[in-house]
Amino acid sequence: MALMVLIPPVIIYETHHNLAMPIHSYQAFLQTASKILLDANNAHQHSAVIIINLDGLPKLDGILGYTEVDEILGNLVQQIQGALNGKDITGPSGRHQICCLLSDLLTTNHAILAAHKIMRIFTQNHYFNRRRVSLLPRIGVALNSTKKDNLKQLMCNASTALYHAQRNRETIRLYDDNEKALLLSGMDIWSELDRAIDTDELQLVFQPQLWISTGTIRSVEALLRWNHSSLGFIPPDKLVQAAEGTELMTKLTLWVLNSALRQCQEYRKAGLSTGVSINLSADDFNDTELVELIEQAANIWCVPPGDIMIELTETTIMEDQNNSLETIHALKNIGFKLAMDDFGTGYSSMERLLLLPLDEIKIDKTFVKDMLMYPAHEHIVSSMINIGHRLNLDIVAEGVEDMETYKHLQILGCDAVQGYFVGNGMTLSELISFGLRLKAVGRDALC
Template sequence: MNLSRKLFLGFIGIALLGIILFGYITYQTALETRSEELTKSTTDNAMQLASILEGSDPARVRQLLRNFQTRQQVLPYNLFIVDRQQAIIFNTLPNEIVAELTPPLLASDANHGHANLKETSLVWSSQSIPNSELTLYLLRQTEKSGFIPFLKHSGLPLVIASLILLWLAIWCAMFLSSLYRRLDQQRRELEFQKRHDSLTGLSNRNSLVEQTELRLERSLPKGECIALLIIDIKRLKEINDTLGHYAGDALLCLIAERLNSVIRENDILARIVSNEFAILLDRISEESVVATTTRIQETLSDGYEIEGHEFYLGASIGVALYPEHALDAINLIRHGEMAMYAAKRIGADITIYDETHKTSTLEQLKLVSDLRTDLENKNIQLYFQPKVNLDNGQAVSLEALARWEHPDHGYIATSRFIHIAENTGLINQLTYWVMEQALKCSQQLQQQGQSLNVAINLSMWNLQDLELVEYLQSLIDKYNVEPSRITLEITETAMMVNHKRALHTLHRLHELGIVLSIDDFGTGYSSMTYLKQLPLGEVKIDKSFIKSMHKQPDDSSMVRAIIDLAHDLGLTVVGEGVESREIAEMLRELGCDQGQGSYYADAMPFEALLGWLERFNQPTRE
C-alpha cells in the first residue's frame, strides 16, 4: 500500500475516531445536563411541597398528602417524610425500596443527590418543612443509562453533524492525498533531473559516476574488465550554429537512440557534456571492447536526416579500462576523456588510454589557446605550392597553404592545427585570412606580369558559412582579381554536413565565375556522385594513386580512368604527389593536364616563390 493511500485511510480513521469521541463527549454532556435539570427540578418541587406543609404536625401532613395524592391520582414523584427521630411518618414508595434507600439518604450530609437501585436510578432532594420537626425527602425516577432519551432528543443532530464531519474529513483526505501525490511526483521529477540529461533522458555525469562506482565495487571474473567509452560527436557545434539548436537537439536524440540500440541491457549510456556521450561496458573481454567500439563507430557514421537536410557525422572515441587504467570512477572517466582528446588530436576514430595522454591533453589545450592568439595577431604564415602544366612545363597555378610556426613546438602539422581550428570554431577566421592574403599576393603577381591562378582550400564548415560568398566577393572587388583566376578546393567530406546548404553555397560560388575543384579525388565512396552533382571545373587525383602508379598497374589504370572520365565531363585534371620526372612523364602521357608535387617545388613563402618563378617559368624546361 503506497503512502498516499495510507495517508487517505489514516485521515478517514482519525475522522471516525473524532466522530466517536465527539458523540461520547456529547452523550456525557447531555447526561450531566439532564442530571442537573432533574436535580434542580426535584429540589424545586421539594421546596414547594415543604412550603405547602409549613407548620403542619404529622397527622395533618398525612391528611394533606393523601388528599393531594387523591386529586392527582398519580404523582410525578415519590416521597417520604421522617420526624426528628428519623421515623417515617409518610411514604409513597414500596417498603422494600424504602428499607434499601432510607439508611444512606438519612446518613448523608447533602440535601440532594443520586441513588441507584437494581433496576432504577433516582434523583432525590431533602427539605426541612418550615415550623416543623419534619423532613421531606422527594425522589424522582429516571432511566439508569439515559441513552434512549439522549437518542430521542439529540440523535438526529448528532448524526447530521457526524456526516458533515465525515464529508469534510473525506474531502480533506482526498485533498491531502492529491497534494502528496503532486509533491511526490515533483520530488521524483527533481530526483530524475538531478541524475539524468533533460534532453535525451539518459544518465548524466553525476549518475554515471555513481553507477560506475557501484560496478567497480563488484569482483570481476577472470579475463573480463569494465570499459568506459567517451564519445565526442564531431561537427555538432557547427550544425547548431548553422541550423539552430532545435536541429542540434533533434540530432542528439537520434544519436542517443542509435547508441542505445548497440549496447547491452546491463551497459550504461550517459550524456556527460553537450556533444559527448559515455558508455560503460560492464563485464566484457578486451576483444569484445574493440568489436563493440568499432560497431558504435560504424553506427554513428551512417547519415542523419533533420528538417530535410542530410548529415554525416563522425566521432572520436576514447577508451579506458578497469582495472588496467584506473581503480575508481573519477579517474576512469578522466582517463577516458584524455584518450578521446588524443583521438581528436591525431584524427583517429578510436584511441585507448595510455600515460602519455596526460601530457598530451595539457599540450592540446595550450595549442588551442596559442592558435587563437596567433590568428588574432596574424602570426600565421601563408605558403604557396605551384601547379605545373604538364605539356609545356610552365607554372599555371598556385595552391595557398597555411603554415603555423609555434614558438615552442616549431611548425605544427597542417592537418593538426586545421583540425584544431575546425573543432574550436576558428576555421572561418583562418579561411578568411588565407583568402585575403592569397588574393593580395595574386594582385602583386598580376602587377608583375605573372598570370597565375590561385587555389584556396575550403573546410566543410566554410560551406555552411552564410557570409562566405559575400566576403569573397568583397575581396575580389578589393584586389581586382578575376574570379576565373580563383580555384576553391574542397574534399568529399565537405558535403557531409547539411548537404543542401553546402551545394547551394557551391552553386553561388560557381555563379561568381570561381573554379571549383575536388581535392583527393578517388578516396571517397561518393566521388562519382559529386562529379554529377557539383558545378566542378577541376579534379585533383589523390596522391595515393599517383605515387605508386609507376609500380602498380592497377593504380595506373585507375588514374587513366579518372583522367578520361574527367575530360569527358570537360574538367581539368591535376595529379598530386608528383615526386619524380618518371611520374610526371607518365601523367603527361596519360593526358593529365597539370602536376603538383615536390618534383617541381615544395610549398614556400611568397618571397621565395617570386624567385622560383623567375627561374622556373622559362620558355622550356629540361
C-alpha cells in the first residue's frame, strides 16, 4: 500500500544560520535532512518528522492545472518554513504532501506543538487568483524517541501516522508502534479478501428487530462475518476498513447486497413477512453508481424497495455531505427506507436530522445497555425517543440484553428493539425456524 509518491524536483527550503536557502531537488532535501538527523542523533537531541497531506489539492489539479497547484504548494512550504524554528527544514514530499524535519527539539512534546502551529496556518483562508481554495490538511507525526532512527524510518512512521489520521478522519495523528502491526494486518486481510468474495468464504448472519407493539419481527439486520482459516475471526469493521479506498469496496458491497436480498427472498418465501436492513459505509457513497447498483439488486431478487432499510452512519454524512445527501435523496425517491445507525455517538444534531429523509433512528447500545443503572442514560434514551417521534421517525433501541430493559423501553414508547434479548446473529435456516416459532407462539418464544 503506497503512502508516498515522489515528485519531480521542486524547490525545498533548508536553513543555515537561521537563513532560509532554497534547495532545488527532492534528493538534495533527503541528503540534507539525513545529515541533520545524523548530527541530531549524535548530539542526543530530540527530533521528529511531520508529513502534511492536503486532501483538497487533487481536485484542483484538474481545475487549476498542475503548475498552479505546484505554485500553491510552494507558497505553503514557505509559510510553514516561516512558522518553524531556524534549524528545521521543509519541502514537498509527494504530489500533495509537505514534509518537515524538526531537529534540536527541547522535548518530543514540542513536535506536537509544532504540528498544531502548522495546522493553524491552514485555518486561514487561502486564495489563488482570487479564488478561495480548500486544502483539507491531515498531519502525521513521528518522533525520534530513541535518537537512533534514520530518515527513511521516520518518514515511513510519519506516513503510517498520516494514513491512520486519514482513516480515522483526524487532523493530527502521532505514530504508534502498535499501528504498524494493525496496518500490516490490514494488508493481509486485503490480500485475502478478493479470494474470499469469489469463493463465498464470507457469510451473512441476520439479527432480528422485534416490533414491540406486535411482538413480531419487523426486519433483520444483515451482518457480515468472515472466519478465515489462518487469520481467525475478522471483525466486520476491520474487514471493511481493509477494503475502503480500493476497488474491493465495490465488489464487497455488491456481494453483501446480493447475498442479503437473495436470502431475504428465501425467508420471505418460507413465510416470514420481514424486511432486511443493510449497512453501507462512507466509502460506498464515493461510488457514483451506488443508487443504480442497489436498485438493480432489489429488482433481481424481487424485494420491494419499501422492505429494504439502508443503514447509514453519521460519518457517511460528514465525509462528503453534498454528494452523500444527493445519493440519500435518490435512494429515498426510489422508495428505499433509510435509518441512521449508532445515533448519538458521532456528530448528531437536530439540523442534520432535518436535512435527512430518514425513516428511523437506531439508538446506540452505549446508552441502552446501562440505562437501568444510570439515570442519565435513561434520560438520553427517553429524549431520543420523544424527539424521533416528533419527527415522525421510528425508533430502534440497540443492545437490548434482558427483559427488564425491554419492558422499560416499552414504557418509554420505543418502537422496536434489537440485541441479545431478541436474538444473536442467525444463519438463514436459524432465522426461519426462529421467525416461524415467534409467529406461532408470540413473545413467549423469547423466554
